[in-house]
Amino acid sequence: MNKWNRDQIAQKVALDIPEGAYVNLGIGLPTRVANFLPPDREIILHSENGILGMGPAPLPADIDPDLINAGKEPVTLQPGGCYFHHGDSFAMMRGGHLDICVLGAFQVSRRGDLANWHTGAPDAIPAVGGAMDLAIGAKKVYVMMDFLTKTGDCKLVDTCEYPLTGIGCVDRLYTDLAIIDIHQGQLLVRELADGLTFDDLQRLTGVTLTYQPAH
Amino acid sequence: MINKTVATLEESVAGIFDGATVMIGGFGTAGQPAELIDALIHQGARDLTIVNNNAGNGDIGLAALLKAGRVRKIICSFPRQSDSHVFDSLYRAGQIELELVPQGNLAVRIQAAGAGLGAIFTPTGFGTLLAEGKETRHIDGKDYVLEYPIKADFALIKAHKGDRWGNLTYRKAARNFGPIMAMAADCTIAQVNQIVSLGELDPESVVTPGIFVQRLVRIQHQPAASAA
Numbered sequence: 551m552n553k554w555n556r557d558q559i560a561q562k563v564a565l566d567i568p569e570g571a572y573v574n575l576g577i578g579l580p581t582r583v584a585n586f587l588p589p590d591r592e593i594i595l596h597s598e599n600g601i602l603g604m605g606p607a608p609l610p611a612d613i614d615p616d617l618i619n620a621g622k623e624p625v626t627l628q629p630g631g632c633y634f635h636h637g638d639s640f641a642m643m644r645g646g647h648l649d650i651c652v653l654g655a656f657q658v659s660r661r662g663d664l665a666n667w668h669t670g671a672p673d674a675i676p677a678v679g680g681a682m683d684l685a686i687g688a689k690k691v692y693v694m695m696d697f698l699t700k701t702g703d704c705k706l707v708d709t710c711e712y713p714l715t716g717i718g719c720v721d722r723l724y725t726d727l728a729i730i731d732i733h734q735g736q737l738l739v740r741e742l743a744d745g746l747t748f749d750d751l752q753r754l755t756g757v758t759l760t761y762q763p764a765h
Numbered sequence: 766m767i768n769k770t771v772a773t774l775e776e777s778v779a780g781i782f783d784g785a786t787v788m789i790g791g792f793g794t795a796g797q798p799a800e801l802i803d804a805l806i807h808q809g810a811r812d813l814t815i816v817n818n819n820a821g822n823g824d825i826g827l828a829a830l831l832k833a834g835r836v837r838k839i840i841c842s843f844p845r846q847s848d849s850h851v852f853d854s855l856y857r858a859g860q861i862e863l864e865l866v867p868q869g870n871l872a873v874r875i876q877a878a879g880a881g882l883g884a885i886f887t888p889t890g891f892g893t894l895l896a897e898g899k900e901t902r903h904i905d906g907k908d909y910v911l912e913y914p915i916k917a918d919f920a921l922i923k924a925h926k927g928d929r930w931g932n933l934t935y936r937k938a939a940r941n942f943g944p945i946m947a948m949a950a951d952c953t954i955a956q957v958n959q960i961v962s963l964g965e966l967d968p969e970s971v972v973t974p975g976i977f978v979q980r981l982v983r984i985q986h987q988p989a990a991s992a993a
Contacts, residue, residue: 598868599792599938615795616939622793622846633937635944635972636792636818637876640869644889668894675856676865677845683869683889717892 551745553726559694561586562741563652563724566692567593571649572642574598574684577621579694580652594631596648598680600639603631620680643680644687651688653681655695655720657710660757662720662732664693665712678715685716697725697754704755706730706737727751730759740764769931770960770981774804777954777982781810781919784837788816788875788915788946789827790922793846796939798923798956799826800984805921811835816875816915818868818942820844820852831855840915842868867895870912872945878914879948879977887912920950924973924981927957928964931978932971940972947977955981 554562556579564586567573574596575583584606587593595604597619604619605626613624627633642648655666664685668676685691695705706723723730728751729741737759739748748761771777778801781787787805791797797817806829813836820841821828828851830836839861844852855861866874867889877885886909890896900911922943925936933955935943947953955973960983 597938599795599941601938614937616937618793618795618938622795627937633935633940635940636868636872636942637945639941640872644869644873644887673857675845675853676863677843678865678867678895679843680868682867682893682895686888686891687869713894714892 551750552743554743555726556582557586559724559726562729563692563694564588567591567650569593572596572602572647574643574648574651574688576651576653576681576684577679578654580654581619581621583652596639596642597625598639598643600634600636601625601627601631602634603628605631640680640683643683646687646689648688650690650692651684652692652694653684655693655705656712657705657707658693658695658720658723658732659707659710660732660737661735662718663710664691664715664720665710666715668713670713681715685719690721691719692722692724693720694724697727697751706755706757708757727754729764736760738762768929769975769978770929770983772982774800774982775808777801777956777980778804778808778921780952781805781808783810784812785810785918786814786816786916788917788920788942788950790920790941790943790946791827792818792938792941794822794826796923796935796941796943797826798921801921801923801954801956801982802826802830806830806833806835812837814838814840816840816871816917816946818842818871819846820849822846822848824851828852831861836861838862838864840864840866840871842866842871865895871915872942874912874915875942875945875949878916879945882914884911884913886910915949917946917950918952920946920953922946922953922955924955924957926959926961926966927955927978927981928961928966928975930963931955931975931981932966933957933973933975933978933981934966934970935972944973947973952979953977954979956984957981958984
């Protein structure tokens with residue numbers, strides 16, 4: 551069986567983003583999606599710190615400390631892009647103006663609850679940032695994550711054990727083993743990694759899946 | 766003649782009192798008014814409540830204020846970062862209080878204060894740890910959490926250009942919290958790279974109208990620190 555690697559997952563997400571979409575890519579793994587957006591589509595990237603039309607990293611000589619992304623890495627602005635303050639930026643997020651956001655996750659429940667901000671460990675310093683606004687605000691919430699943790703537990707669960715980021719907010723999962731839609735209480739498996747059968751996937755999780763390939 | 770410009774950083778932070786709530790602009794170091802924070806450290810006010818998106822980076826600016834032991838409580842959305850070691854050790858030692866707020870709720874609570882609202886209902890955080898114990902309401906098919914405004918005695922912000930009436934423009938993504946914090950504080954203090962004559966700022970491009978600004982001070986040099 552060939553698991554999809556992180557770039558392959560990012561590429562699958564990127565190919566599903568349509569022309570004209572306003573998109574926020576969360577910190578970490580989702581940032582990679584930007585590398586695979588089809589160049590023939592105009593897709594506008596939003597950054598929570600007040601940028602629409604965010605472009606790729608600059609050349610070292612062009613780094614501007616006033617122009618960074620949510621992960622605080624230097625970025626550029628595309629022609630037509632603009633800046634705005636945090637009030638407007640989060641109105642875009644919370645107010646349902648973004649078409650898609652892509653987030654990472656510790657766990658996702660079968661009802662689409664998302665846990666991605668806090669492990670809940672007593673010594674952990676919690677940090678939430680814009681995760682809760684993105685989770686409940688974007689029209690579509692896509693999650694990129696491994697299907698299993700490093701210790702082999704499935705991250706798609708009946709009920710999240712980690713503190714929640716948002717309730718019933720996840721629409722689709724892009725994992726290393728499968729793409730799964732969360733739709734009206736059902737988990738619809740749309741695509742499986744090469745060599746993996748639906749039964750293989752079902753055996754890895756305690757939640758009930760339905761095989762309904764996209765094509 | 767109205768003239769909100771002050772000549773020195775020392776004058777700009779005069780009167781910030783012990784126990785004050787101080788908003789500090791910036792997202793990481795972009796838009797962080799490092800020189801005003803240094804002036805505040807020098808000024809000596811303590812027991813402060815700080816409102817910022819983060820809790821300091823490296824050892825400069827906000828991190829230096831924390832390190833100097835002047836901050837009793839921080840209200841922020843994202844304290845833990847790769848270079849937040851000053852905050853991390855204070856927090857673990859129980860020497861600083863943290864109120865963690867989802868970033869959009871932080872922004873809208875600041876806006877609510879500036880706009881004179883009594884409270885707001887926000888969908889962000891509903892059903893999570895960060896809404897525990899808070900009043901909720903079901904409105905038009907959706908669940909909301911009641912959140913109260915965050916007001917400040919002072920706001921320290923970084924803008925790009927300003928005039929003596931306090932009108933401000935910003936530079937790129939350094940704008941972030943500046944405009945909304947300026948509206949939510951009794952006394953907003955802006956550091957700017959350039960002070961221009963009245964009328965020189967395009968009125969169509971003024972981001973913060975001068976009514977929200979009480980003092981502004983020009984910073985002589987682009988700080989090397991902000992490139993970190």
